[in-house]
Amino acid sequence: MPLAHVPGGLPADARRAVFDGRMPSAPGDLRIEGHGIEPVPESNRYGGAGRLFTVWFAPNLTMTGVFTGTIGISLGLDVTTALVAVVLGTVLGAVPTACLSTWGSRTGAGQLPLARLAFGRAVALPGVLQWLSSIAWDALIGLFGGDALARLCGWPFWLGVLAIMLAQGVLGVLGYEAIHRLQIVMTFVLAADFALLALRMSGSVHPATTGSVHGADRAGAFILTSTIALSLALSWAPYASDFSRYLPRDTSRSRMFWYTLLGLVVSFTAVQALGLWGASVLTDQTAAGVDTLLGGGAASAFGLLAVALAALCSNAMNDYSGSLALQTIGVRVPRPAAAALAVLLGFPLVLWMHAADTTARFQNVLLFVGYWIPGFVAIVAVDWLARRGAPVDLVAAAARPRSPWPPLVAFAVAFAAAVPFMDTGLYVGPVAHALHGADVSYYVAFAVALAVYAPLRAREGRQKREEGRA
Template sequence: MPLAHVSGGLPADSRPIVFDGSMPAAPGDLRVEGHGIEPVPESNRYGGPWRLFTVWFAPNLTMTGVFTGTIGVALGLDFGTALTAVVLGTVVGALPTAYLSTWGGLTGTGQLPLARLAFGRAVALPGLLQWLSSVAWDALIGLFGGDALARLCGWPFWVGVLVMMAAQGALGVLGYEAIHRLQIVMTFVLAVAFAVIAWRMLDGVHPATTGSATGADHMGAFVLTSTIALSLSLSWAPYASDFSRYLPRATSRPRMFWCTLLGLVVSFVAVQALGLWGASVLTDQTAAGVEELLGGGAAGAFGLLAVALAAALAAALGFPLVLWMHAADTTARFQNVLLFVGYWIPGFVAIVVVDWIARARERAGAPVDLAVETARPFPAWPSLLAFVAAFGAAVPFMDTGLYVGPVADALHGADFSYYVAFLVALALYTPLRLRRRA
């Protein structure tokens, strides 16, 4: 999607229209979206909050989530303990994403453009990090989708990845309504596919009733498993309002919140629980585990096709990263990428939320008017300082295969970096934002 300069501060009827391209205007309108990052006009808003459930549910029914679930058992936890950690982390990460999702209906604007209110020109930094994170997520999804497509068609792995990424890019070009419509269909298709996988697991696949981790190592593994689950659901936060920006301003915010929250939590917990349950046959095997589990034939082909279709719901640029993860030690490399792509997000969330709440109080109940909000420029250094400091403070608490911080090492692998980054950004930015207001 092209970028545009928004001329904030001018009356709505005199601002130059930088992108007045085509955009969907009703459910089923599949015209290619060329509107850019300008707010969606109220005349083009449509749909209800229920759409947010499917748009947040279907993309997460992927082998990425299943493979993430296997990590808890690999770290030495039993099924019940690992599942508790997964549920806890998923809910904590989904809460801010669901809250940010409600901003789309109020403003008609995507999440990163809205972040300019807090970051000003410094939004280029989280924008760059978001782009790099998107590349990494494309690689995580392409790893499984490309593998499934290659096995289904008898191709080399790299050919399956290239075909998968071409399909992903085509979907990204079609835009908002095409993604919504496809995800409604895929919600049912993928639910059936993963239900079939779960049904086949009943025949001879048993969840781990005991774990190898004990004492402080057990607690460290619990925290790390929870943080990995948190990273999945929180990774959607920088895109949250992108999928709700076409909803009418009058759409119920509580319903938007709950539809988003349920879509994220139900899907992520379901696939990670599946991974925990089938860790013995799925670990480090990606799509091969699915094919073996379903026994080949029509059932195996259906499972592989479902994995490939799920991967096609994302856009792609991460071909070299896919090949790197697939080359060796997939579990460790997968975990590293999964954590690294999200370390910047907690600080980002804290800053934009504090700024949003401060602006709401300054408006004293008046509706959000982005032209008015952008007409009040603030210096970028407070948000930039808090953002960088939050990331720096989190470094000693990180636990990955490439780097283990001294605090995480002392805590037997417990990774509290996401929580530290959020709290540090909150503590630094709040007084600076209040002082700026004064």
């Protein structure tokens, strides 16, 4: 019985035709990956832990990260204080993602399919949220990539966005190995581009050495900046094992953890530091800021092309993981088609973000797409630890329905508890307001989900053991 089994659904062969399919067989196998949410068998595993560094490094070298860095300065912090906030938030957000990344080699499964262990059929809720989040990220990153390509080629904005999204759709359709191979190449290309950008900035841009906020307002701005940085790194958590599921079962888990952590922390810190440094010139029209900084000519062309390619790298991963999320919630669409669907839905969202106050809409979308993730991480982590390292039988788990109520209750309570602590342009919770804009909702959601779900999961485990002895 396959993992995708749904009682009363399609015959087994029809299900496997949708959720199973052709798998890459070795590094460099760039044929279309038809394989969906079925666990990858041990016979099809390949590669080493080192490829996790590049797959988590290159997609973060985007102007989205640079623009996020400017927010700390816009909130009134000086560059040193804002950088400390960025580093702190990035590390806190990257640790859960790195931990979850190690699950891929142990199970051969993607992150949302693995969440079925904790959520049972209630996995549809985080599955829908992840699918919608992947589309939102398409817009957040496609906004800058499309702008850069349009400026480089002299096209209208919408045409630059369309070209970027069509290209990322091709990568999302090709799948796992094509994405990994591209990230290896782009690690060097994008690192060179951002080094060039930093070199040009060193002689023409002066960072904000003094801030405009003090006392409690400064503390609030520090926490909000840290939370926004955390949201970037943590946003990859629901994707984490998607890009390690083809690694052999005996791959070193410690190496997987450290390669993932370093890829996330180094890349996110670097691009946000550039944003902090160049906040005075990197405004809403980030591509224009890059063009100006690089001084035109070949250097500007290279910089704009790299910005566009960075969006391509990152959004291909969004489309890939979004396709697995869509299958996880029970939509019987082949994985390549599901990846293409995300592109079609992301395009109008980019145009909407570009049509008005980009700064406000950017920050709102960035925060809202992540508020559900801390509760999700807490629930799947508790369930995983409760298994005490026992082998994970995904087939048996799919065939043995679990009560959806413990994870659903914990998930809902955690989100509700976090609402008063949220701070966005659309809504500022009363606690966040009292804390001078400090947004600690991510920490609250994680702690509450942990506190609610852990005893419920322990009770469920005791009941199963008693039933087994009966």
